[in-house]
Amino acid sequence: MVRKTEVKENSQTILEFRNVFKTFPKSSHPSIEDISLKIDKGEIFGIIGTTGAGKSTLLRFANLLETPDSGQVFFRSEDISHLRGEDLRHHRSKVGMVFQQSHLVLNKKVFDNIALPLKASGWKKEEIRARVIELLSLIGLEDKIDSYPNQLSGGQKQRVGIARAIANHPTLLLCDEPTSALDPETTRSILGLLRDIHKKFSITILIVTHEMNVVREICDSVAVLEKGKLIETGSVYSLFADPSQEITKKLTGHAFTNSIPEETLARTEGRILRVVLKNEIATEPVLGKVIRATNQVPNIIYSKIEYISGRPIGVFYFETDPLNDNTDTIRSAFVRYGATVEEIFR
Structure with a gap:
């Protein structure tokens, strides 16, 4: 189809x-x-x-x-x-x-x-x-x-x-x-x-x-x-x-790769989330809102913002705390503020 x-x-x-x-x-x-x-x-x-x-x-x-x-x-x-x-x-x-x-x-x-x-x-x-x-x-x-x-x-x-x-x-x-x-x-x-x-x-x-x-x-x-x-x-x-x-x-794919550089991936220990922000949401302080809402600070390991047809797309990769698994909480908060989220498995 x-x-x-x-x-x-x-x-x-x-x-x-x-x-x-x-x-x-x-x-x-x-x-x-x-x-x-x-x-x-x-x-x-x-x-x-x-x-x-x-x-x-x-x-x-x-x-x-x-x-x-x-x-x-x-x-x-x-x-x-x-x-x-x-x-x-x-x-x-x-x-x-x-x-x-x-x-x-x-x-x-x-x-x-x-x-x-x-x-x-x-x-x-x-x-x-x-x-x-x-x-x-x-x-x-x-x-x-x-x-x-x-x-x-x-x-x-x-x-x-x-x-x-x-x-x-x-x-x-x-x-x-x-x-x-x-x-x-x-x-x-x-x-x-x-x-x-x-x-x-x-x-x-x-x-x-x-x-x-x-x-x-x-x-x-x-x-x-x-x-x-x-x-x-x-x-x-x-x-x-x-x-x-x-x-x-x-x-x-050259614009928005689904993979993180191997060198970066090798240094991570927690779970990894790929967050995509589209349209006007890409220009809003979504990360700050998530931090305030969850009292959690995910580690940004890779990020990129591009403009397509004059409209922004933001792609961010976050590592959650390996000692305190807060992945689901952070994921839910991003989704609540309009982001698309998926977990990247190694």
Whole structure:
């Protein structure tokens, strides 16, 4: 069963995958196996998973670069699974796509690369020029209008690719590992650009990535795939704060490890509690309240506070007194003040 969290009320679905399957020739296992998933209008939705999980295949169902063997794909409540010809071209004009590599036409200048979808849609010459100049200003590359792709850095190429993808005013933007070939600083700038585009044009963004920092920094919601199956879905905050599936714990584990450093563990003698504080509780003096309520002072052996989607999560490990077993008293007090508590066994 797929675990879903924080269901949104009164949301409007822009894209839906309904029981989709896909198996490629010479493969004994489906790339996509019975996945049903909804993406709400106006959100930035991430799809994560290890290599071969089926992330890019699922993404490409949205513009039919890949078609499911069975199941349905809905865009704005319309079944697009079998679109062909002019209907397919019209649909794709409303769905932009950013690739892992920018896929620019090497023998065309930046202006002409961005203008390609506009020419294909029949825009007038003067309209094309105005739109391209507007987009170059947006991505900060006005001075590169007459440059060729091989004269650009990797980040600049990706910016041009993004400008081309949104040139036709799409309502949905697909991003397939858009930062995986970039250094950390360039990655942050590209994510900042995507956030600006999302805010300015109200474009729904569906992004595939294996980089957890990308998910944490930009996404509202996320789906976890493993071996072609949908494992877990929910808000980014909920999946980082409380992952229920092992693959999700592994993917997000670098942020909130479930283990204490061995050197620290070797020095402990009492029982160990893992306490998680979420949302506003993470900013409250919960430990002080517990100490006053129980007259007990647990030993903090490891702690960490992170911010996910601008919301805090605190993780603390406590050792209780080995000579005076007060574990249950302390656990009850933490729970009473809104914390999630579990005992860690060695």
